[in-house]
Amino acid sequence: MDKVIRIGTRESQLAVWQANTVKALLQEQGYKSELVYIKSEGDVDLHTPLYEIGVQGIFTKMLDIALLNGTIDIAVHSMKDVPTLMAKGIVQAAVLPRASYKDLLVPKKNEIFNGDRKLPSVIATSSIRRKAQWLNRYPNDTLENLRGNVNTRLRKVEESNWQGAIFAAAGLERIGLRPDNAVELDWMLPAPAQGAIIVVCRKDDSFMLDACKSFHDNNTALCTSIERDFLRALLGGCSTPISALAEVEEDKLLFHGNILTTDGTDKAEVTMIVPIGDTDNLGREAAKELLGNGGQEILNSIRNEQ
Numbered sequence: 001m002d003k004v005i006r007i008g009t010r011e012s013q014l015a016v017w018q019a020n021t022v023k024a025l026l027q028e029q030g031y032k033s034e035l036v037y038i039k040s041e042g043d044v045d046l047h048t049p050l051y052e053i054g055v056q057g058i059f060t061k062m063l064d065i066a067l068l069n070g071t072i073d074i075a076v077h078s079m080k081d082v083p084t085l086m087a088k089g090i091v092q093a094a095v096l097p098r099a100s101y102k103d104l105l106v107p108k109k110n111e112i113f114n115g116d117r118k119l120p121s122v123i124a125t126s127s128i129r130r131k132a133q134w135l136n137r138y139p140n141d142t143l144e145n146l147r148g149n150v151n152t153r154l155r156k157v158e159e160s161n162w163q164g165a166i167f168a169a170a171g172l173e174r175i176g177l178r179p180d181n182a183v184e185l186d187w188m189l190p191a192p193a194q195g196a197i198i199v200v201c202r203k204d205d206s207f208m209l210d211a212c213k214s215f216h217d218n219n220t221a222l223c224t225s226i227e228r229d230f231l232r233a234l235l236g237g238c239s240t241p242i243s244a245l246a247e248v249e250e251d252k253l254l255f256h257g258n259i260l261t262t263d264g265t266d267k268a269e270v271t272m273i274v275p276i277g278d279t280d281n282l283g284r285e286a287a288k289e290l291l292g293n294g295g296q297e298i299l300n301s302i303r304n305e306q
Contacts, residue, residue, distance in 0.1 A: 002032075003031075003032070003207070004032045004033060004034055005026060005031055005032065005033035005034075005073050005074065005208070005211065006033070006034060006036045006071070006072045006073045006074075007019050007022060007023055007033050007034065007035050007036065007072065007073070007074055007075075007076060008036050008038050008063045008066050008067060008071070008072035008074065008075040008076070009035055009036070009037060009038070009063075009075070009076055010037070010038065010039070010059065010063070011037045011038075011039060012149040012150070013149065013150065013151060013175050014078075014149070014150055014171050014174060014175055015076070015078075016035065016037075017174050017175050018076050018077075018078070018174070018197050019035050019076045020035070021076075021096070021197070022074070022076050022096075022197075022199055022215075023035065025096075025214075025215040026211060026212075029211065029214055031211055036066070036071065036072050038062050038063055038066050038071075038072075039062065059077070059078075059081040060075070060077055060081055060082055060083065061087075063075040063077070064086075064087040064090055067090060067200065067201070067202060068087065068089055068090065068202065073201065073202075073205065073208055074093060074199050074200065074201045074208055074212070075199070075200050075201075076197060076198075076199055077197070077198050077200065078171075078196075078197065078198075079095065079193035079194075079196040079197060079198040079224055080190075080191045080192065080193045080194045080196070082193075082198055082200075084228045084229075084231055084232035085232070086200065089202060089203050089204075090200050090201070090202065090203065091200065091201065091202075091203045091209075092198060092199075092200055092221075093199045093200055093201040093208055093209055093211075093212035093213075093216075094198070094199040094212035094213065094215055094216040094217075095196055095197070095198050095199075095216060095217055095220050095221040095224060096196065096197040096198075096199075096215060096217060096220065097217040097219075097220055098195045098196045098217070098220040098223070098224070099169075099170040099173065099174065099195045099196075100169040100170045100173060100195050101169075101170070101190040101194045101195040101245060102168075102169040102184050102185065102186070102188075102190065102195075103130060103166055103167070103168060103169065103184075103185045103188045103190060103194075104166065104167050104168070104169045104172065104178070104182045104183065104184055104185065105123070105164050105165075105166055105182065105183045105185055106154065106157055106164055106165055106166075106167055106172075106179050106181070106182050107157075107163060107164035107181055107182075107183070108157055108158060108162065108163055108164060109158065109181070111163050111164060111181075113163075113164065113183050120138075120140040120141050120142065121138070121141050121142075121162075121163035121164070122141070122142045122143075122144060122161060122162045122163055123138075123141055123142070123143055123144070123162060123163060123164055123165065123166065124143070124144045124145070124146035124153075124156070124157070124160065124162045124164070124165040124166070125143065125145075125146055125165060125166040126145050126146050126147050127166070127191070128239060128240070128241050128262060129191055129241045129242065129243055129260075130166045130188065131143045131241070131262070131264070132241035132260035132261065132262055132263070132264045133187075133188050133189065133241070133243065133260060133264065134166070134188075134264065135263055135264030135265075136260055136264035136265070136267055137187065137264075139264065139265075144160075144162060146165050150167070150171055150172060150175065150177060151177070153165060153167065154167075154177060154179070166185070167182075168190075168194055168195070169182075169184065169195070170194070170195040188243075189243035189244065189245055189256060189257070189258055190243060190244075190245055191243060191244075192224070192227035192228050192230065192231045192242070192243070192244040193224040193227055193228055196220055196224045198224075199212050219248050222246070222248070222253075222279065223245075223246035223247060223248065223253070224246075225283070226244075226246040226253070226255060226279060226282050226283040226286075227244040227245065227246050227257075227283065228283070229281075229282070229283025229284055229287075230242075230244045230255075230257050230283035230284070230286050230287050231244060231283075232283075233283060233284045233287035233288070234259065234287050234290070234291070234295070234299065235299075239302075240259070240299070240302055241259060241260040241261070241262060241264075241302075242257070242258075242259050243257065243258050243259075244256070244257040244258075244283075244286075245257075246282075246283075248276060251275060251276050252273055252274065252275060252276060253273070253274055253275075253276050253279050253282065254271075254272075254273050255270075255271065255272045255273070255274075255282060255283075255286055256269070256270070256271050257269070257270045257271075257286050257287070257290060258270070258290075259290060259295050259298050259299065260298065261298055261301055261302065262302060262305065266294070266297075266298055266301075267298075268290055268293050268294035268295035268297075268298055269290070269293070270286050270287075270289045270290040270293060270295075272285070272286050272289070
């Protein structure tokens with residue numbers, strides 16, 4: 001095959017790892033490819049909290065433009081960064097098997113965390129979802145903003161007066177930077193599609209759609225689609241503390257979702273279990289149940305803050 005597939009990626013270590021993973025998968029099918037580096041708005045402004053920038057699409061917009069103008073053939077993203085409504089003319093080409101969906105607390109060296117802490121701590125994260133869930137569990141703690149790539153954020157934990165910071169497990173594990181003292185936050189529900197990688201291409205590019213189908217994972221695609229439908233039905237962006245997790249267990253699909261006030265004081269939750277063949281509209285049905293179970297009041301209070 002003479003065509004060299006141009007893979008668009010951001011320049012961060014994690015983004016490049018993800019793009020190289022797709023490059024290797026394409027190579028296994030006999031395709032040649034190369035990486036094309038594109039800087040996103042999210043990489044340029046490393047100071048403003050993400051929820052103030054209007055983060056939905058901030059890490060994907062420049063890659064969308066490059067895709068639509070023909071500079072690249074595919075783009076590789078952390079799926080949780082991709083808006084639930086993709087840009088017109090761009091479609092999902094493949095979803096890779098999901099890595100860990102969990103969040104991690106990375107304490108400062110020599111700090112020991114357990115669930116029975118009495119003294120308040122200062123914890124860093126740029127995610128309004130993580131802030132809300134943390135404050136719901138530890139209301140006396142202080143949360144501070146943390147921006148930058150993974151390496152920068154890990155360094156800031158040691159240089160700051162924080163006791164720790166929250167990271168996505170998948171991001172640290174993929175590039176071999178998960179610290180030995182990291183604590184898995186099993187009680188914290190993830191962002192919709194956390195831990196999943198998506199490959200997108202132009203809607204009319206049948207060559208790329210065909211090239212990527214061999215490494216598409218149906219279970220991950222199903223679960224992330226349900227989570228993103230839940231998010232879209234709630235009209236949630238990154239300024240709304242919405243979490244969701246769908247998991248396939250034998251012949252059933254388990255779904256958990258929640259929404260919190262930004263200060264973590266109020267929370268509405270939903271849990272649904274359905275047969276694997278009966279998942280159509282599950283995300284939207286779960287959102288409807290959540291709204292009727294206190295979620296609408298929480299959503300109204302968040303909108304009044306904005």
